[in-house]
Amino acid sequence: MGTDAVPHVSEVGPRDAWNILSANTAAVLVDVRTKAEWGFVGGPDLSELGRDTIQIEWKSWPGMTPNPAFVGALLDEVGELPSAFLFLCRSGVRSLHAAEAVAAALAEAGLTVPCINVAEGFEGDLDQGCKRGGLNGWKARGLAWRQS
Structure with missing residues (x-):
């Protein structure tokens, strides 16, 4: 999903994301x-992999206002750049935009780190009953998750 203006962001499904995280500790x-x-x-x-998910809002509820400090907060959180960033949201839309923003900021700084969107997101698409969480996504694929 790349253009000349935005560095390339790849996409993987939730199971592939888990496999990447399992095989690549960085x-x-x-x-x-x-x-x-x-x-x-x-x-x-x-x-199970001995680490945590980084949680930084791309947009804040209830107004879904963009977080202008997102990229800086993420880079501060990780310190040393990882081997890859995988981005996750509810259904894969916000995370794609976040991945594009990080990829662009890294490219502007002359840095290259793969930015990967987790297609389907955590809850996935709406099913026929207009509910999420059962059709596809991280939860529906049977990957490890927990309620806070």
């Missing part, structure tokens, strides 16, 4: 959902 998972989503819906559980 890759990090960044959950860009809101504090409300983390608290009420839960989130990925990477304890």
